[in-house]
Amino acid sequence: MVKGDLDSFYSFLDHLPIAALVISFEEHQVDDLSAQKICHVNFKYLELIGYPLSATPDAASWMQLAYPQPEYRQEITNRWKDESAAAMQRDDVTAKAIVNVRCNDGRNRCFEAFSEVRSTILPNHYIISFIDITDMTVKMEGLKRQSVMDQLTGVYNQYHLLQRVEQEIERAVSSDSYFTLMMFDLDFFKMINDRYGYECGDQVLISCASMINEVLSSEDCLARWNGADFIVLIREGNSGIARQVIQKALQKIRAHTFLWQDISFAMTATIGLTTYQSGDNADKVLERADLALKRGKQMGGDFVFMDITSG
Numbered sequence: 001m002v003k004g005d006l007d008s009f010y011s012f013l014d015h016l017p018i019a020a021l022v023i024s025f026e027e028h029q030v031d032d033l034s035a036q037k038i039c040h041v042n043f044k045y046l047e048l049i050g051y052p053l054s055a056t057p058d059a060a061s062w063m064q065l066a067y068p069q070p071e072y073r074q075e076i077t078n079r080w081k082d083e084s085a086a087a088m089q090r091d092d093v094t095a096k097a098i099v100n101v102r103c104n105d106g107r108n109r110c111f112e113a114f115s116e117v118r119s120t121i122l123p124n125h126y127i128i129s130f131i132d133i134t135d136m137t138v139k140m141e142g143l144k145r146q147s148v149m150d151q152l153t154g155v156y157n158q159y160h161l162l163q164r165v166e167q168e169i170e171r172a173v174s175s176d177s178y179f180t181l182m183m184f185d186l187d188f189f190k191m192i193n194d195r196y197g198y199e200c201g202d203q204v205l206i207s208c209a210s211m212i213n214e215v216l217s218s219e220d221c222l223a224r225w226n227g228a229d230f231i232v233l234i235r236e237g238n239s240g241i242a243r244q245v246i247q248k249a250l251q252k253i254r255a256h257t258f259l260w261q262d263i264s265f266a267m268t269a270t271i272g273l274t275t276y277q278s279g280d281n282a283d284k285v286l287e288r289a290d291l292a293l294k295r296g297k298q299m300g301g302d303f304v305f306m307d308i309t310s311g
């Protein structure tokens, strides 16, 4: 490509709506990042990523600034190598990767990055382009979080709980471990709704969820099952220890004075507890916890009823 053509090509790149940089290299320097010169960056690149050519004259210095954490830099380097080899094999022109880049304004932005794996327009040059997907990624993560949360109480929902039970069963099978599942139901909750209104009932559910969560470890899982029912999954397979954990939550709830407008009242809860048994599937464990809860309710509530098969 002659000089005039190169200028028109750079001018074309400058006005693209995506960030792009051009790197030049000699055939024998293909693996040496410090020998790969950054020879052009476009306007969108300067707006988003922002490193001037003087700060990043070559690919190695660019990598240092864009990926300051050495482990992540190494991970990205390996990923590009793999993606480039796969693209070559498919006879594709570009390799693609999602990357988190530290930009010159100090912000981390998430990009879908495309790198040419063979020179197509300029001999011994390759173009890397970046599409900013930061906003989309943040939205997707928010939606993903929402899809596993109960909107009212902020604890996990049924969908997530079932996934966790399946995971714990897999773990139990592969490592010969056990876990405890408890069905947790507030006593006479309907009466709270009927007497003081649904909004008051909502506040009770929110407070109780928070009190149960306070006694659990980060490995455990609390989920809203339906209405006033919650499910607590405790990784501890010893039912005696799990029972002590949940007793703490019960004590908190019993000792709590619930306030609604100028009324104060107390709440209790009943728990059906079971532990995973070899050969169980999710339905079986849940069924046993539900049965234990019903037995606890039959005994008048405010009680932890242990399924008799739980050791």
Ligand SMILES: Nc1nc2c(ncn2[C@@H]2O[C@H](COP(=O)(O)OP(=O)(O)OP(=O)(O)O)[C@@H](O)[C@H]2O)c(=O)[nH]1
Binding pocket: 152, 185, 186, 187, 188, 189, 190, 191, 193, 197, 198, 199, 200, 201, 202, 205, 226, 227, 228, 229, 297, 301
């Ligand atoms: N405030 C509120 N109430 C709900 C919600 N979802 C379900 N409920 C109510 O929860 C009540 C059912 O609770 P239950 O646990 O079956 O009733 P209970 O009075 O506690 O009965 P026992 O469990 O036998 O003590 C019904 O009145 C539902 O309308 C919710 O999101 N908010």
